[in-house]
Amino acid sequence: MHAIESIGPVLGIVAFVGLAILAFLLFQQAREIRRVREWAGRAPERATEAADAVQAAAEASRDDGAEEAEGEAAPAEQPSGRLRGAWQRFSWGVRDRYAAVDRRLPVDGRYVLALLAVAVIAVGVVTSGFGLVGGGGGNNKHGSNAKPKPMVAVVNGTSVPGLAALVEKNVVKKAGYKPGPVGNARTSVETTVVEYSKGMRDDAQKFADAVKPGLGQTPVQPLTPEIQPAVGKADLALILGLDDAGFGGGG
Numbered sequence: 001m002h003a004i005e006s007i008g009p010v011l012g013i014v015a016f017v018g019l020a021i022l023a024f025l026l027f028q029q030a031r032e033i034r035r036v037r038e039w040a041g042r043a044p045e046r047a048t049e050a051a052d053a054v055q056a057a058a059e060a061s062r063d064d065g066a067e068e069a070e071g072e073a074a075p076a077e078q079p080s081g082r083l084r085g086a087w088q089r090f091s092w093g094v095r096d097r098y099a100a101v102d103r104r105l106p107v108d109g110r111y112v113l114a115l116l117a118v119a120v121i122a123v124g125v126v127t128s129g130f131g132l133v134g135g136g137g138g139n140n141k142h143g144s145n146a147k148p149k150p151m152v153a154v155v156n157g158t159s160v161p162g163l164a165a166l167v168e169k170n171v172v173k174k175a176g177y178k179p180g181p182v183g184n185a186r187t188s189v190e191t192t193v194v195e196y197s198k199g200m201r202d203d204a205q206k207f208a209d210a211v212k213p214g215l216g217q218t219p220v221q222p223l224t225p226e227i228q229p230a231v232g233k234a235d236l237a238l239i240l241g242l243d244d245a246g247f248g249g250g251g
Contacts, residue, residue, distance in 0.1 A: 020119060150203050153180035153234035155227055157189025158245040166248050167215075167240060175210040180234030186226060192241040195223045200235045207236055215244055 152172050156164035164182045172179050192215055196204035204220040211218060223237060231237045240247075 016119075020115065023115065149177045150200065150207075150235040151178045151180040151233065152207060153231040153237045154182050155185050155230045155237055155239045156183070157185040157187075157192075157239050157241050159188070160245050163240055163245065163247065167238065167244075170248065171211050171214040172238065174214075175207070177207060177210070177236075180236075181230065181232040183230035185230065185239065189239050189241040190243070192218055192244045193239050194218050194220045195227055195231075195237045195239060196220060197223050197235050204236055207238075211238070215247070 154164040154168045154172060164184070168179050168182055194204045194208045194211075201220065201222075208218040208220050218238075223231065227237055227239060
């Protein structure tokens with residue numbers, strides 16, 4: 001299952017690239033066919049345009065002298081006219097450059113822009129769907145890579161009956177920790193303390209900080225042999241001392 005999840009994103013991206021290349025080739029073929037049809041269909045028009053160009057050149061050469069004579073008497077061009085002419089030349093230049101670039105492209109420029117937009121959307125969908133870009137799924141709010149909180153046993157080191165169960169319900173569970181065994185210590189304990197198994201010191205300190213609103217400042221220490229039988233498989237143990245015997249109105 002892990003192997004399928006690891007190669008799934010790669011297969012998705014490869015499939016998308018293949019479809020993009022296929023679409024590109026289809027667009028290129030369609031563009032070349034369109035160029036051939038346009039070229040063949042405009043043959044009569046090109047002949048007419050060439051004849052018109054020759055005639056226009058002849059007329060222009062005859063009118064040059066008359067235009068030069070009339071140019072001296074013509075009024076100076078207004079600033080607004082010059083600006084309008086400059087804007088027209090600029091717009092024509094941009095249009096001609098775009099047309100030149102568009103002719104050199106293997107596909108229509110609009111198709112290229114549309115393909116890029118589709119590629120961005122598809123990559124976003126693929127990476128999100130296959131989990132390539134952060135954010136876990138399911139009901140885990142903290143992401144699939146978040147370390148689960150350890151199990152906590154609650155041991156009553158006082159003579160107050162039911163104190164361990166009360167603290168487990170109102171402190172341990174509210175702090176978001178998994179409740180473990182609930183038991184009694186063999187002897188009375190003076191001060192509440194959090195004990196931890198090997199390698200769990202940082203987790204014990206985080207748990208002590210989490211229960212501080214309910215139990216106040218709580219020290220941490222390694223798990224003692226006297227408490228081990230009551231802890232079971234839990235990694236942390238909250239040993240309730242006489243200083244918290246009145247928790248919840250008890251004692």
